[in-house]
Amino acid sequence: xxxxxxxxxxxxxxxxxxxxxxxxxxxxxxxxxxxxxxxxxxxxxxxxxxxxxxxxxxxxxxxxxxxxxxxxxxxxxxxxxxxxxxxxxxxxxxxxxxxxxxxxxxxxxxxxxxxxxxxxx
Amino acid sequence: xxxxxxxxxxxxxxxxxxxxxxxxxxxxxxxxxxxxxxxxxxxxxxxxxxxxxxxxxxxxxxxxxxxxxxxxxxxxxxxxxxxxxxxxxxxxxxxxxxxxxxxxxxxxxx
Numbered sequence: 001x002x003x004x005x006x007x008x009x010x011x012x013x014x015x016x017x018x019x020x021x022x023x024x025x026x027x028x029x030x031x032x033x034x035x036x037x038x039x040x041x042x043x044x045x046x047x048x049x050x051x052x053x054x055x056x057x058x059x060x061x062x063x064x065x066x067x068x069x070x071x072x073x074x075x076x077x078x079x080x081x082x083x084x085x086x087x088x089x090x091x092x093x094x095x096x097x098x099x100x101x102x103x104x105x106x107x108x109x110x111x112x113x114x115x116x117x118x119x120x121x
Numbered sequence: 122x123x124x125x126x127x128x129x130x131x132x133x134x135x136x137x138x139x140x141x142x143x144x145x146x147x148x149x150x151x152x153x154x155x156x157x158x159x160x161x162x163x164x165x166x167x168x169x170x171x172x173x174x175x176x177x178x179x180x181x182x183x184x185x186x187x188x189x190x191x192x193x194x195x196x197x198x199x200x201x202x203x204x205x206x207x208x209x210x211x212x213x214x215x216x217x218x219x220x221x222x223x224x225x226x227x228x229x230x231x
Contacts, residue, residue: 035220037167044124045159045167045210047220059218062122095166105220107157108212109169109178 002026002110004096009115016086016119022079022096022112029077030054033099035108036070036081038092048094049081053102064090086119122215125150125223132229137201141226143194143211149221151192155214158187158196162207170209171196198228206230
């Protein structure tokens with residue numbers, strides 16, 4: 001069974017940093033692009049970042065570019081999201097999710113259970 | 122990148138059909154055959170229901186179907202059931218390896 005387990009969320013002050021992790025199992029991790037999608041409390045979904053299966057290409061939403069960094073360790077089947085210079089409006093549940101193939105996103109399936117990031121003083 | 126436009130809510134009686142629209146532009150919905158739809162129950166992670174505009178993943182009920190015309194994609198749920206209540210989101214490729222979601226539609230079964 002394909003599973004994604006998100007972790008690393010918590011409470012952080014504005015301007016602070018946090019690193020999220022997503023442990024994958026049940027599929028060949030390095031053959032799929034991986035993504036982060038977030039959902040602010042009571043709001044809709046927002047694509048945050050994508051990374052190819054080999055980790056050689058990364059993409060970001062304008063709202064997080066220059067502050068967030070996505071990476072992966074294919075030897076550990078784990079996806080990461082390093083979040084720096086956090087702002088109050090980064091408060092959200094962060095989900096990791098899997099794409100169609102090594103170099104293509106195309107869809108988001110399945111999704112992790114999500115990890116809550118709260119940015120507040 | 123602005124969110125795709127969806128109706129905030131749709132309500133219908135059991136057994137009836139509903140259609141949720143998802144309107145974008147020629148830079149996203151209208152420009153690519155990469156529209157997908159997600160179902161989300163309260164407090165749960167989203168679930169893929171439709172991909173590539175009109176394809177259903179294995180295990181998704183045939184009551185769910187997708188289509189696209191111009192810059193507007195649609196999700197139709199036929200034979201509405203109580204278990205279909207939840208939030209539905211569309212998503213489209215927006216060029217430059219970026220993705221955009223709709224604002225979400227709350228489906229209520231009366």
